[in-house]
Amino acid sequence: MMMVMLMVETETKVKKWGSSLGVIIPSDAAKKARLREGEKIIIEIKKKRTMREFFGRLKGWKIDSQKMKDELRKEWNK
Numbered sequence: 001m002m003m004v005m006l007m008v009e010t011e012t013k014v015k016k017w018g019s020s021l022g023v024i025i026p027s028d029a030a031k032k033a034r035l036r037e038g039e040k041i042i043i044e045i046k047k048k049r050t051m052r053e054f055f056g057r058l059k060g061w062k063i064d065s066q067k068m069k070d071e072l073r074k075e076w077n078k
Contacts, residue, residue, distance in 0.1 A: 008033040011048070 010029035014021050023043075025035065035041065 005042075006033055 008029050010026055012023045012026060014023055016022075025033075033041075
């Protein structure tokens, strides 16, 4: 059996359904992917990150800005 993959990317929210979590596929994404009720699909999950979450990972990362500028100037003047 040959499988052909059609990739459609969309953004949606995770919602609580009983003791589980679920997502609703927006109608425009369902149309693009030509989905029909009862079809099996494969879902790739990527958590959307905010800038605050990203920069929060750099907490405690200390850089001497003057030293960095001096090093960059040395490289540029070569």
